[in-house]
Amino acid sequence: MSGLTADLDAVAAAGGYDDTDAMVEEAVRELLRRRPELRLSLAVEKYQSGAVSLNRAAELAGVSVEAFKDELADRGIDRDAGFLTDAQRDDHLQTFME
Incomplete structure (x- = not known):
């Protein structure tokens, strides 16, 4: 077990x-609350990836x-970021239909 993992486990146990x-979920939520620019960047990344x-x-x-x-x-x-092209969509559909 790495030192970081042990520290995280200890903090989790101590924090109830x-x-x-x-x-970690609570820590990330708090980080995003305190840093709106990071929250915006995360949203852009999720949009751009199509998530x-x-x-x-x-x-x-x-x-x-x-x-x-x-x-x-x-x-x-581009606002089309994260979306499939027509060819990609056709490939996915073809794979699905097989």
């Missing part, structure tokens, strides 16, 4: 958490959909 995952919709990404970022669209434009990210 059920497990290390619960403690969330535009509306959900804006919600995660804590901004309006219009403000999120502006942020994407400011970062030079």
Whole structure:
């Protein structure tokens, strides 16, 4: 067990958490609450990867959909980011149908 893992386990136990995952989840939530720019970047990344919709990404970022669209434009990210091309969609559909 690494030193970091042991420390995380000790902090989780001392803090009354059920497990290390619960403690890390709370720590990440607090980090994102304190650093809105990181929260926005996370939402952009999730949107760009296709993990969330535009509306959900804006919600995660804590901004309006219009403000999120502006942020994407400011970062030079196409609104099609994260979506499949027609060819990719056809490939996925073909694989699914087999």
